[in-house]
Structures are given as C-alpha cells and as structure tokens.
Amino acid sequence: xxxxxxxxxxxxxxxxxxxxxxxxxxxxxxxxxxxxxxxxxxxxxxxxxxxxxxxxxxxxxxxxxxxxxxxxxxxxxxxxxxxxxxxxxxxxxxxxxxxxxxxxxxxxxxxxxxxxxxxxxxxxxxxxxxxxxxxxxxxxxxxxxxxxxxxxxxxxxxxxxxxxxxxxxxxxxxxxxxxxxxxxxxxxxxxxxxxxxxxxxxxxxxxxxxxxxxxxxxxxxxxxxxxxxxxxxxxxxxxxxxxxxxxxxxxxxxxxxxxxxxxxxxxxx
Amino acid sequence: xxxxxxxxxxxxxxxxxxxxxxxxxxxxxxxxxxxxxxxxxxxxxxxxxxxxxxxxxxxxxxxxxxxxxxxxxxxxxxxxxxxxxxxxxxxxxxxxxxxxxxxxxxxxxxxxxxxxxxxxxxxxxxxxxxxxxxxxxxxxxxxxxxxxxxxxxxxxxxxxxxxxxxxxxxxxxxxxxxxxxxxxxxxxxxxxxxxxxxxxxxxxxxxxxxxxxxxxxxxxxxxxxxxxxxxxxxxxxxxxxxxxxxxxxxxxxxxxxxxxxxxxxxxxxxxxxxxxxxxxx
Numbered sequence: 001x002x003x004x005x006x007x008x009x010x011x012x013x014x015x016x017x018x019x020x021x022x023x024x025x026x027x028x029x030x031x032x033x034x035x036x037x038x039x040x041x042x043x044x045x046x047x048x049x050x051x052x053x054x055x056x057x058x059x060x061x062x063x064x065x066x067x068x069x070x071x072x073x074x075x076x077x078x079x080x081x082x083x084x085x086x087x088x089x090x091x092x093x094x095x096x097x098x099x100x101x102x103x104x105x106x107x108x109x110x111x112x113x114x115x116x117x118x119x120x121x122x123x124x125x126x127x128x129x130x131x132x133x134x135x136x137x138x139x140x141x142x143x144x145x146x147x148x149x150x151x152x153x154x155x156x157x158x159x160x161x162x163x164x165x166x167x168x169x170x171x172x173x174x175x176x177x178x179x180x181x182x183x184x185x186x187x188x189x190x191x192x193x194x195x196x197x198x199x200x201x202x203x204x205x206x207x208x209x210x211x212x213x214x215x216x217x218x219x220x221x222x223x224x225x226x227x228x229x230x231x232x233x234x235x236x237x238x239x240x241x242x243x244x245x246x247x248x249x250x251x252x253x254x255x256x257x258x259x260x261x262x263x264x265x266x267x268x269x
Numbered sequence: 270x271x272x273x274x275x276x277x278x279x280x281x282x283x284x285x286x287x288x289x290x291x292x293x294x295x296x297x298x299x300x301x302x303x304x305x306x307x308x309x310x311x312x313x314x315x316x317x318x319x320x321x322x323x324x325x326x327x328x329x330x331x332x333x334x335x336x337x338x339x340x341x342x343x344x345x346x347x348x349x350x351x352x353x354x355x356x357x358x359x360x361x362x363x364x365x366x367x368x369x370x371x372x373x374x375x376x377x378x379x380x381x382x383x384x385x386x387x388x389x390x391x392x393x394x395x396x397x398x399x400x401x402x403x404x405x406x407x408x409x410x411x412x413x414x415x416x417x418x419x420x421x422x423x424x425x426x427x428x429x430x431x432x433x434x435x436x437x438x439x440x441x442x443x444x445x446x447x448x449x450x451x452x453x454x455x456x457x458x459x460x461x462x463x464x465x466x467x468x469x470x471x472x473x474x475x476x477x478x479x480x481x482x483x484x485x486x487x488x489x490x491x492x493x494x495x496x497x498x499x500x501x502x503x504x505x506x507x508x509x510x511x512x513x514x515x516x517x518x519x520x521x522x523x524x525x526x527x528x529x530x531x532x533x534x535x536x537x538x539x540x541x542x543x544x545x546x547x548x549x550x
Contacts (some may be wrong), residue, residue: 032302069438076361099442102437106439107438109434110434113435125450178439183438
C-alpha cells in the first residue's frame with residue numbers, strides 16, 4: 001500500500017541518524033512494590049523498523065513497553081533500576097522532561113480510546129492544548145494526520161462527527177492520527193489489534209508497514225503470527241526476562257533458546 | 270397464594286409507597302399554588318412592602334435573595350471545584366487528605382443555624398462586615414462548600430482514567446490534561462452539585478437570619494456591605510411577627526420563592542442535558 005500523503009509527514013524535529021539506536025535499554029530491573037516485573041533487560045531498538053515483543057500473558061512485555069515512555073510512573077510504588085536511553089537521552093535521569101519525552105514517544109493502547117469529541121477535535125487535541133496550530137494550519141494538520149492513517153477519504157465529510165460513532169478500526173486509526181499530530185519519532189503499540197476483527201487487523205498491520213518508513217515502532221503482541229508478519233526484530237519474554245532478541249526470522253526459524261522454541265511451537269503460552 | 274398473586278401484592282405495596290413519597294411534594298406545591306396564586310401580580314413582584322408588610326410587594330426580598338445566592342455561588346464554586354481538583358487529581362491517600370475528607374463529611378452534617386451563628390461571629394463581628402450581603406453570602410458559601418466539593422470530586426472521579434493516560438501519553442502536562450480534558454467532561458456532574466446548592470442557598474433562613482437579613486428595608490441594596498431583605502426570612506417574618514396579614518400574601522411569597530428555585534433548577538438541568546448530549550463516553 002502506498003499513498004503520497006505519507007511521505008508528506010515531516011519526521012520529528014530531531015530525526016534519528018540511521019546508525020544510532022532509537023532505544024537502548026541497559027540492565028533494566030523493574031519492580032511493582034516487592035514484585036519484580038522485569039529482570040535485567042538489555043536490548044536496543046533500531047530506527048525505522050518494527051520491533052515486536054512477544055511472550056505469554058504476565059511476562060512483562062507491556063511493562064517493558066510502558067517503561068519506554070514512563071507511563072508506569074502513574075502506578076504508585078514502582079521502582080526502576082538500570083538505564084533506558086530514548087533517542088540518546090536517559091529518560092530516567094532526575095532532570096528528564098516527561099512532557100518532552102512523551103511528545104517524542106507516542107503510545108497506541110490496547111483498546112481504541114478516542115476522546116468523546118469530534119473526529120477533528122481528537123486529532124487537534126494536543127495542538128490545541130499547546131496552541132501550536134490554529135485556523136488553516138490546524139485544518140492542514142488534521143488532514144495530514146488523517147491521511148497518513150488512510151482515514152481522510154472516509155471521514156473528510158464527517159469531521160464533526162463524534163469519534164465514538166466510528167467503527168473500532170477507524171477509532172484505532174484515529175488514535176494513531178491523534179498521536180502523529182504530536183510529531184513523535186517512536187511509536188509504542190500495546191496489542192493495538194486485540195479488539196479488532198481479522199480484516200481490520202490486516203488493515204492496521206498494513207498501516208504499521210507504511211508508518212515504519214518514517215517512524216520507529218515497538219509493538220507488544222500476544223499474537224505470534226502478527227509478530228512474524230509485521231516485525232523485523234523480535235524479542236521473546238518469559239517471567240520478566242528477555243529470553244531472546246534477534247531478527248524476526250531467526251526467532252521464528254532458528255531460535256537459540258529452547259524456551260523460545262517451545263513457545264513459538266505452541267507448547268505453552 | 271400463587272407466586273403471581275404474591276408478585277402483584279408486592280408490586281402494589283411498593284408502588285403505593287412510591288406514590289406516598291411523592292405525595293407530600295405534590296401537596297405542598299398544590300397548597301402553595303392554590304393559596305398563593307391570587308397574590309401574584311406585577312405590583313406584588315415589583316414594589317416594596319407597605320403598611321407594616323400588609324400591603325405592597327416583595328421586590329426587595331427577591332433582589333436580596335438573588336444577591337445572596339450570587340455571592341454564595343461566586344465564592345463557593347471556584348473554592349469547591351479547585352479543592353475537588355486537588356483532592357481527586359493531585360492529593361494521594363495520606364493523613365492530610367483523609368482529614369480533609371472527614372472534615373468535609375462532617376461539615377455537610379452541621380445544622381444550618383450553626384453556620385448562621387458562625388457567620389455572625391466571624392464575618393459580622395470579627396471581620397466587621399456587619400449584617401450584609403457579603404457576610405450572608407459567605408455564610409451560605411461555607412454551608413454550600415461540602416456538597417459542591419463532594420459532587421465535583423465525584424464528577425471528576427467519573428471521568429475515565431484512560432482519558433488521563435492518553436492525554437499524558439500525548440505529552441500533555443497534568444494540569445493541561447485536567448484543564449482541557451478532565452474538567453470539561455466533569456462539568457455536567459459539577460453543575461448538579463451547584464444546582465442543588467443554589468436551591469438550598471436560596472431557601473435557607475437560619476444562616477442569613479443573623480448575618481444579612483433585615484426585617485424591613487424600603488430600598489434596594491447599594492453595595493455588598495448593605496443589609497438586605499431575603500425571601501425566606503421575609504416569609505418567616507410575615508408568618509410569625511406580623512399580625513392580621515392576609516393568607517394570600519404569605520402563600521404568594523412562598524410561591525415566588527418556590528418559582529425562583531424552580532427556574533434556576535430548570536435552567537441548570539437544561540444546561541446540563543445539553544452538555545451531556547455533547548460529551549458522552
């Protein structure tokens with residue numbers, strides 16, 4: 001799928017050099033109170049590729065994803081050891097700016113969660129709050145973002161319609177458009193297709209492929225086939241450990257760890 | 270007895286009790302309208318009382334009540350809403366917030382006459398506002414605060430947590446998330462609390478009796494330091510202290526008070542319905 005609209009999206013103001021990893025996690029330990037959810041995780045995410053994290057429920061893959069934009073901070077009693085560098089800066093440093101981090105690192109959630117506003121206002125939300133665009137510039141921003149998720153043609157006549165009246169797939173695409181309006185570099189997706197039917201899932205996977213030309217994507221999925229289809233790099237997690245991290249084809253065709261082999265053969269999970 | 274019969278009996282009893290609950294309201298409104306409607310005229314609504322309250326109208330009392338309610342709302346709503354924002358969005362669960370919550374619950378249970386005495390002591394005597402719109406309005410505001418805080422807090426709490434998460438994940442700061450997303454979605458619920466309190470502020474006699482209300486004033490208030498007549502205290506005065514006053518005048522005054530509260534409530538309910546229709550989740 002190719003659409004000229006996609007190439008009109010400017011990447012973030014600090015494009016990642018191709019030779020530098022977008023994310024570097026070094027010996028990350030993560031605790032919810034006394035429970036250790038992540039054990040000594042180290043990995044690096046290459047820019048403009050799709051990196052998938054797979055593993056059975058409760059293995060810590062969502063926790064790892066949410067530690068990349070510090071959304072875990074909202075939960076009381078969490079503790080982090082080790083370093084996470086996003087686009088070269090240490091996001092757990094005391095002087096780290098959370099607002100700046102989150103404009104660079106966007107997140108797509110499991111359930112589509114548009115605000116109870118119109119389609120237009122959903123996409124415009126962050127720009128309105130930050131007063132970065134108005135009038136014609138705002139119209140242009142909304143059009144550009146909706147076009148990049150292939151919603152513009154369907155919705156250009158219904159921009160005032162409530163976002164809650166859209167189909168689930170359209171809602172999830174709208175949530176991605178809302179995110180692109182912030183001009184992030186890195187997109188985190190937490191099981192973005194788990195509430196969608198197979199056709200909608202395929203549509204969203206195609207969209208991820210398109211977005212990966214401009215953005216770095218990290219996706220958590222419980223669906224191994226999805227990871228095999230969309231990702232170039234893949235990590236398998238089990239009980240808070242990153243068991244194996246490699247090129248996706250290596251993980252699926254020639255896993256080095258017997259636990260990875262068992263999982264992708266469906267012996268558990 | 271078959272279960273169908275039992276069902277019918279239960280239904281009849283429950284239905285009857287429900288009607289019984291509604292009955293006093295209908296009776297009160299019915300009696301007031303029946304006796305009071307005859308007194309209502311343009312003159313009654315637009316002139317001051319004369320002949321020792323027996324003739325003329327209740328205009329100064331209507332104006333006075335409006336002044337008191339507006340003062341109370343202007344003071345209590347921002348304080349209450351900001352306190353609710355702090356309690357719901359910022360303060361965690363610690364001894365301080367538990368203490369504040371406990372204080373609010375207790376404050377809501379304090380009899381209104383106690384607020385009146387407190388207002389007399391603090392605003393009228395110590396702060397030297399005298400018996401005035403300011404003193405009465407502040408007293409009413411204090412009385413209204415617990416309900417406004419509680420209703421606002423519940424309204425904020427009802428806004429889904431995911432909205433906050435999404436907004437924060439878009440790089441919007443906490444305060445801007447509250448200001449642009451949480452608060453707009455909580456407005457209908459907050460309005461409910463305010464509606465309840467406007468009616469209560471308009472109707473309460475005890476808190477204004479010592480802090481604002483005058484027995485008789487021919488003119489209108491000049492500033493927030495003026496003493497005023499107010500509908501509930503005027504009704505109390507003409508019902509207990511003025512002999513040979515017509516039944517119609519008394520019920521007419523009560524009817525105007527009821528109508529005023531009804532108008533304010535209807536407006537706010539209308540506003541809330543419109544806001545709710547626009548925002549839903």
